[in-house]
Amino acid sequence: xSISRNTIQRSLILQTVRSLHHHPTAEEIYRETxxxxxNISKATVYRNLNLLVQQGEILKVEVPDGAxxxxxxxxxxxxAYCHKCGSIYDMEMPALEDMMERAKGPQDxxxxxxxxxxxxxxxxxxxx
Amino acid sequence: xSISRNTIQRSLILQTVRSLHHHPTAEEIYRETxxxxxNISKATVYRNLNLLVQQGEILKVEVPDGAxxxxxxxxxxxxAYCHKCGSIYDMEMPALEDMMERAKGPQDxxxxxxxxxxxxxxxxxxxx
DNA sequence: TATTTAATGATATATAATATCAATAAGAAT
DNA sequence: ATTCTTATTGATATTATATATCATTAAATA
Numbered sequence: 001x002s003i004s005r006n007t008i009q010r011s012l013i014l015q016t017v018r019s020l021h022h023h024p025t026a027e028e029i030y031r032e033t034x035x036x037x038x039n040i041s042k043a044t045v046y047r048n049l050n051l052l053v054q055q056g057e058i059l060k061v062e063v064p065d066g067a068x069x070x071x072x073x074x075x076x077x078x079x080a081y082c083h084k085c086g087s088i089y090d091m092e093m094p095a096l097e098d099m100m101e102r103a104k105g106p107q108d109x110x111x112x113x114x115x116x117x118x119x120x121x122x123x124x125x126x127x128x
Numbered sequence: 129x130s131i132s133r134n135t136i137q138r139s140l141i142l143q144t145v146r147s148l149h150h151h152p153t154a155e156e157i158y159r160e161t162x163x164x165x166x167n168i169s170k171a172t173v174y175r176n177l178n179l180l181v182q183q184g185e186i187l188k189v190e191v192p193d194g195a196x197x198x199x200x201x202x203x204x205x206x207x208a209y210c211h212k213c214g215s216i217y218d219m220e221m222p223a224l225e226d227m228m229e230r231a232k233g234p235q236d237x238x239x240x241x242x243x244x245x246x247x248x249x250x251x252x253x254x255x256x
Numbered sequence: 257t258a259t260t261t262a263a264t265g266a267t268a269t270a271t272a273a274t275a276t277c278a279a280t281a282a283g284a285a286t
Numbered sequence: 287a288t289t290c291t292t293a294t295t296g297a298t299a300t301t302a303t304a305t306a307t308c309a310t311t312a313a314a315t316a
Binding site for chain 4: 133134135153154155170171174175178194195196
């Protein structure tokens with residue numbers, strides 16, 4: 001009993017997120033998928049990205065400035081965001097658990113997730 | 129030689145951010161200021177909030193889901209965000225510097241800022 | 257008080273994302 | 287293989303947040 005149907009569009013979108021390793025946005029995923037499926041709609045891209053996130057197939061990386069990005073890599077990790085060019089890079093945080101234990105937050109706040117975004121200028125942009 | 133003029137609107141907006149301690153959004157700041165200055169424009173609120181951030185009078189707290197929030201408290205601190213009601217709470221992070229030293233990021237990335245957003249459910253919402 | 261121009265208010269525009277809805281097609285039932 | 291059900295699609299409208307534009311207003315100074 002599956003309530004989720006296996007459409008060409010959905011698998012193309014998943015495949016695209018898995019093939020683009022630069023944390024693409026919905027717009028970039030659309031521009032890539034439309035090459036192979038010319039009448040795919042942006043609404044379909046947005047819908048399926050959300051659905052794939054819900055199903056745990058991909059992750060959403062939300063950055064403050066603009067559009068959401070999507071990540072094929074499922075292991076727990078964080079991101080560094082370049083505010084010059086908008087690039088997103090993976091980051092490891094071995095000290096995080098230690099830090100979370102020592103963090104003081106509001107009373108009785110149920111911590112579920114910790115989003116850490118480093119901002120700065122990436123190597124490429126520094127060279128310019 | 130001042131290029132920034134002291135308008136009634138600007139000081140009202142600053143005063144409002146300083147009086148509302150719940151990390152208000154531009155919309156909330158507008159709704160508060162319009163009580164005292166009925167024909168203030170939303171554009172003016174947005175413009176002045178950005179200007180006050182630039183001048184270091186207030187801070188912008190960018191959350192992924194929706195509108196930006198503004199903070200009168202200037203000391204370095206972080207935030208916990210409740211994804212049920214959208215409330216933002218202050219957080220202290222004594223272990224952060226330690227963690228930043230041990231974090232592994234992309235080669236030659238110039239780290240300038242670290243935005244940490246904890247997501248979860250606040251005490252109020254947990255009681256419901 | 258007059259002058260200069262930064263700032264305002266109103267509106268248009270941009271961007272990201274969701275909502276709506278008739279048409280289509282995936283997958284089950286026959 | 288064909289029919290049936292309804293999830294999904296594509297197209298478009300709508301929402302939300304924020305910025306851009308521009309004539310008018312009003313700070314600050316001369």
